[in-house]
């Protein structure tokens with residue numbers, strides 16, 4: 001009998017394959033980074049073939065490490081960086097262009113043009129999303145307009161569109177040889193092409209964006225058997241698909257309305273379960289699909305998306321050479337007592353929630369000759385905490401719910417300095433669960449629920465356990481002073497270009 005469930009977690013910086021047992025504990029893991037391609041300012045691309053190769057490699061490695069094979073897996077789930085957009089040839093399986101990553105801002109001119117036509121309100125009420133370069137729809141439009149011959153082939157159904165989930169399922173189920181062209185409702189909700197109420201592609205928006213429906217995948221639930229894998233996982237049912245932030249919501253077992261989690265990876269994303277009807281935001285949040293398990297009712301979420309969190313740590317490492325490894329930032333930040341008056345606003349792709357200012361750009365403010373590398377490191381970590389505070393305030397404004405404690409996960413939460421500062425600046429306790437790979441865990445849960453490996457959500461809630469809790473320890477006056485400095489710096493970063 002198969003004792004485990006596997007999950008592919010294809011993130012912005014790396015691909016992982018993780019094997020979980022019935023208790024939701026990690027049995028084996030393998031991970032590989034892929035190249036970030038920056039052809040010009042504002043452009044961010046990934047090579048889809050590299051992602052597919054890495055995915056196959058990490059699957060084989062994770063199984064090998066523990067002497068496992070496909071027979072040991074009851075099912076696999078897939079979770080992925082959302083919105084990242086690619087098109088490929090149905091016959092050859094070859095991508096027609098690098099994938100346009102969610103952070104890529106090349107469609108800003110289209111955003112401005114559509115805004116003049118009065119699009120934003122219509123789009124928000126139908127899709128829950130503001131008009132922004134972040135989502136897939138306009139990225140797909142750019143590819144169809146700019147890759148020679150792509151539009152005609154897409155109209156004929158010979159060129160397929162997908163986010164990374166769709167690309168991986170299609171390849172895992174045979175590629176040109178009968179691969180399934182599907183997505184799940186959470187990923188579809190981030191294209192800005194899906195109607196949040198009918199959960200189908202919206203004809204009006206397809207017309208507005210000039211997208212042929214023939215190239216779009218079929219939208220399915222987040223938890224059902226989509227097909228069997230071929231290759232190294234031959235015969236294993238693929239039974240769960242969730243965008244990575246929704247997967248973390250499931251992995252953190254936020255199944256009750258009002259429960260929320262915050263995932264600190266390349267970006268930082270807070271999602272709150274808002275129950276079975278879409279909850280419109282007036283405070284700059286996104287309304288999105290949280291999850292849909294098989295034929296059960298769809299659960300919606302409010303989301304505060306922050307584009308740059310861990311990516312700023314990577315930037316200090318790769319572009320400035322201040323640190324050798326991301327993990328070095330904590331010691332460097334601890335080498336000083338405070339931020340020395342420095343504030344960093346990492347508006348590298350504009351500012352996302354709650355500002356949605358495409359023309360914002362990053363700044364480092366408050367520099368004096370006193371400032372050292374340590375202060376820069378500290379201000380970099382603090383920027384994630386300040387952005388999270390803005391998002392939590394927006395959640396409270398929209399829903400009237402003051403989160404009692406914040407469940408965290410993602411690559412940055414090993415950073416204890418950040419976790420304490422986060423609790424201090426929110427004035428809310430911050431909790432880290434035992435398993436911080438909740439993104440992969442959520443995808444595994446979706447797959448295991450569909451195949452009966454887990455009996456229901458109650459069993460999953462039993463699996464969740466606290467590793468560490470940080471309680472607020474900062475004086476109110478200091479918190480207010482720091483928050484005011486942050487607000488001032490944000491004002492200066494807005495509308496920098498354009």
Ligand SMILES: Nc1ncnc2c1ncn2[C@@H]1O[C@H](COP(=O)(O)OP(=O)(O)O)[C@@H](O)[C@H]1O
Nearest residue numbers: 011012013265266310311313326327411412415
């Ligand atoms: N100790 C650390 N302190 C701060 N940031 C870290 C630390 N370790 C990793 N990171 C950051 O976490 C991010 C990776 O987290 P992960 O959840 O794997 O991201 P993703 O899913 O977006 O690929 C990177 O941006 C990295 O810079």
Ligand SMILES: O=P(O)(O)OC[C@H](O)CO
Nearest residue numbers: 011012081082265266267
């Ligand atoms: O890869 P992550 O974890 O930074 O997540 C990216 C998000 O899905 C983008 O919306």
